[in-house]
Amino acid sequence: MAPVPDPNNVGGGAKRDEATTKVPSKDPKKKDDKKEEDLSEEDLELKQNLELYVERVQDPNPELQKAALESMRQEIRASTSSMTSVPKPLKFLRPHYGTLKEFHKNMVESDLKKLLADILSVLALTMSAEGERESLGYRLTGSGGDIGSWGHEYVRNLAGEIAEEYTMRQSEEASVDDLMDLVKQIVAFHMKHNAETEAVDLLMDVEDLDLLLQHVDRANFRRTCNYLTSSAKYLPGPDDMLVLDIAYMIYMKFEEHPNALQVALFLDNMQYVKQVFTSCTDLLKKKQFCYMISRHGITFELDPEMVADKDDRDILQDIVNNTKLSEGYLTLARDIEVMEAKTPEDIYKAHLLDGRASSGPSVDSARQNLAATFVNAFVNAGFGQDKLMTVPSDAASGSAGNWLFKNKEHGKTSAAASLGMILLWDVDAGLTQLDKYFHSTDNPVLAGALLGVGINNCGIKSDCDPALALLGEYIDNEDSSVRIGAIMGLGIAYAGSQNDQIRSSLSPILNDATAPLDVIAFAALSLGMIYVGSCNEEVAQSIIFALMDRSEAQLGDALTRFLPLGLGLLYLGKQESVEATAEVSKTFNEKIRKYCDMTLLSCAYAGTGNVLKVQDLLAQCGEHLEKGDIHQGPAVLGLAMVAMSEELGLDMAIRSLERVLQYGEQNIRRAVPLALGLLCISNPKVNVMDTLSRLSHDTDSEVAMAAIISLGLIGAGTNNARIAGMLRNLSSYYYKDASLLFCVRIAQGFVHMGKGLLTLSPFHSERLLLSPTALAGIVTLLHACLDMKSIILGKYHYVLYFLVLAMQPRMMLTVDENLKPISVPVRVGQAVDVVGQAGRPKTITGFQTHSTPVLLAAGERAELATDKYIPLSPILEGFIILKENPDYREE
């Protein structure tokens, strides 16, 4: 119950001086005794009046009763403004609560009884015992007048009691109609009085969010939806989906199509996406929608219903197909003046490591050259030029001067494919450059060319389907490295497309008894990518059969892990849909059963923040196992995958991982750095950086390797000077260990990815949306890193290219109505969480003003610094179309 407040506080207003002069020196006990005398004259009068009313209420004369009740109500209403202390009338009526209650019980049904019930309902606010819900009880028997007239606190209290009552009645299966009437009143009141969060909370409690639709208006729908979308992250399924559904409807109601589209994409509901298009008539806005869809990385086909005109549709489809991504990225690069190609040496910055820099070994090391190939590819990704692969080989040096041949055997695959990465998103130029390798008689080179086409086309779709046309015929090549190149290329180019033609050509490989294991593994992985998050039964069946067909020896192979992973990707983020497949996986050979189980679980709940699943996975990590069990690795990764979606869960996961690190077995310790890398991908948090830096010197070289790779991942595309320095020092610390040095080099390449213009974060649109293909790419790499020695340090280093799926420019590029880039001033600053805040709070802090295009770091947000234009999307990320503001006046 509310505590009896200090009389000092009660005696506010004009009489305060009097009261304080008398009271201060007295100790509390005396205060109680002499309460009577302490009261000011005014208070005393009020008290006597109230006592009189109480007496009169019990008078048999109804007239007197009525007058007394009316006066009492007057008194109470007049003083319910503030709730920092108990209002005086309520306080003075406290001793009489029991009397009035008793009297009310014996009254005959009448208006007066209702009136008294109203008053009792208010009195119960401070008097009723916890859980009695008397306030609600009296309210229901009362006259049911304007609920707001008793003040906010009363309404708030009532809302709480309704929620309790509702759950109770639900369990008793009693009717809730009377409650719902009250709820309607309360919601209406809250929505009018800037208390959207409370209205939403109440409606969530009584499971009737639809009511919200009637009450939102232009003034408060944004705050309401903001609260809805952010609370969805903390709700258990299926409530979260319901909440988002409502948010979508509200946005649609107020024609906030970009936001509606965002929610629709979050729900992965293509029907809703379509609805957004059909209900919007503004072509320019539709273009903006297309930009949003293209950033999300899903395959989306516009139909005449969405856009009637064919030419318009073609333009829009081009945007969805990302055909202009390369152009926009290069605009950004030119604006920031980083077009100049960088060599791996520019990244290693060995001259900063004095004394150790001097002339390297005179003979080429294949391992080091391979590392340089990757560094070169990642650093110059998408720029279309570099200093190793695209330089025209001059006649003097001939083909010996060609970097491609400075790589050994399978290294040539990665080298040839790196050309696809350098020309990323620029399909025309990419295919032209890669053409020369198609005629090579050297199988690894051909494989690299095929893979390069896939990388080059990553995220870009075209009517001609060049990737499928070029790679299709190599799927059944007799050389398995060529096959893998083609299969992996298709997986990357068509990730998320659910292309039936590819399925029909890849599925048979899975069940081909003669196919080598590595081909099968990559086929499963590619199918998983192409059908990511689709829950496609047929693909699942093929992979399951392939897993069942593996011999005992094959199940022990490092590459076998790609089969369960491919299966898991099918259910990425699809939660319960995985259950049937998870059941089937229990029948697998015990060698792979647990691994499969963990992978399926972690993929299905990836990005959901589901606490129960996090606990399940943690429990797995807590076990101390016999040697040879490898399923704890994916469990640790799974922990990160599930928890990565929102900040709180993320921080908790980081702390849990620290514990796991301390007490876990070796195979867990090896996965922890990778999990940390996933949690903070392209977001170098200092505490994680320190942990990884410590682990990078671990005595277990696999832990150190994982930590080094993760250092690269958390700094990916940031050019973070501190991580760059750490890696530089690691490069001299590990200069003798070729494997560790290779990892350091790769990590250095990651940190300077796209010369700092790219991000690997699968989250976008203010961290709300999770791009499934991007996550699939990262998770695949991490699973490969669980057995670094056999995969990345072995001959399958090209799995590093799976990261291309997650590579996106971290830019904000403004374009005008003709989609030509224009430069406008924007403020870029740290994003502030404004959920549940009243009014129009600042959304960024510590901002700087730049002119577009600008780079956005993790946790940063932009806002236009001019009124001259209106952005067509409230989420200022990626491509933003600006419309001139008709109301703008030059000053």
Next chain:
Amino acid sequence: MLTVSVKWQKKVFEGIEIDPTLPAYVFKAQLYDLTGVPPERQKIMVKGGLLKDDADWSAIGVKDGQKLMMMGTADEIVKAPEKAIVFAEDLPEEEQATHLGYSAGLVNLGNTCYMNSTVQCLKSVPELKSALSNYALTGRSNDVDQTSHMLTVATRELFGDLDRSVNAVSPTQFWMTLRKKFPQFSQLQNGMHMQQDAEECWTQLLYTLSQSLKAPTSSEDSDAVKALFGVNLRSRVHCQESGEESSETESVYSLKCHISHEVNHLHEGLKHGLKGELEKTSPALGRTALYLKESLIDSLPRYLTVQFVRFFWKRETNQKAKILRKVDYPLELDIFDLCSEDLRKKLEAPRQKLRDEEGKKLGLQPKSSLKDSDVKMTDAEASSNESGESSTVTQQEGGSSEKGTLHMTGIYDLVSVLTHKGRSADSGHYVAWVKQESGKWIQYDDSHPSLQREEDITKLSGGGDWHMAYIIMYKARFVSM
């Protein structure tokens, strides 16, 4: 007749007509005219497939106005280089070692770090290596005893092993012969071989080598070790009481750097070490008197060894105590003022030349100065290695007969440091820090070689519990005239 547009590279060719009755090859020929890409290298993409030469247009289902995409270039096809590129990983183990830029470490056989570090320091002298390789296995001259011969051979083998191996070498054979020759190194304590003084090992080993590497002709000058390390001192012994004065010469293998309270720098220590007092019978006075001995350097070695006298016998505690005092030493040492008058005269011209050259480099080509001097150094080594012992002798005498010979300048560069860590000579840990030909510094901590920074080398000057220099070796800088 169908009309399609074809996209090739960044260009779009609009309105190309296709006659559906003709094979696709004809269409390709059309494109050849437009793009110059030969038909066999054209890849035309139609709805997720490639257009075959003999394809039937009706089966493909190309629509009027459709966009096709063509890939292909007329560029030269990349060919693998005729000469396969050799990678470090392909090389046999020995060759890989040479590409690491430094040689392997030595396994500690139980308190043998004193020996390991000595060997590593001495191994860094290429002239010693070549002298050893000339040492005939068979030709044991009569004046060399069996154990010395064996030790010399063992040294030679050990140096060879170190150069060939990538992994740490176990110096078992060498250790056995060393103990055979010098039984004092076999001392046991608690069943373990004791830690020994590296200086003793260094001196004994050099002495043995100098004995065995003496040319059979047994002339003084042909002593290779002496030619490399020997320092001739001319001392003036002076008795203040009687005013007697005499001079004597001696040859030592190392200069001592005495450490007293005034000594903060190597140079001061050396000066201190070259002055001494001794008591001897004065013929004039007929009794023992105090003589002052002042020594000056009369001839310079190619490799100047300096021993920091850090250990002394403490009578009170009956043990060898260590002076922890910090004594700085430079990377570049000039010992001109420790030289005798005669020698100074000889040095003046080369020094002037050196200064001129340096001035020129700094003034005119500041960038290439380092490189140039490196080249010169290697030249110097090459020539000396080829010409063998005789040439080193001429240089040592400061011979000025031929033009283009190399001259001493009195300036020395630090090449190796043997450090001790710990409080007593017979305990603690010895480590060698050796400068490679590439200019890199390597720390040889028994079997673990590791790269070090040059600035860290000068930090081994003592004053704490870190490794501190015990024996350091400088290499002479030559100038050709």
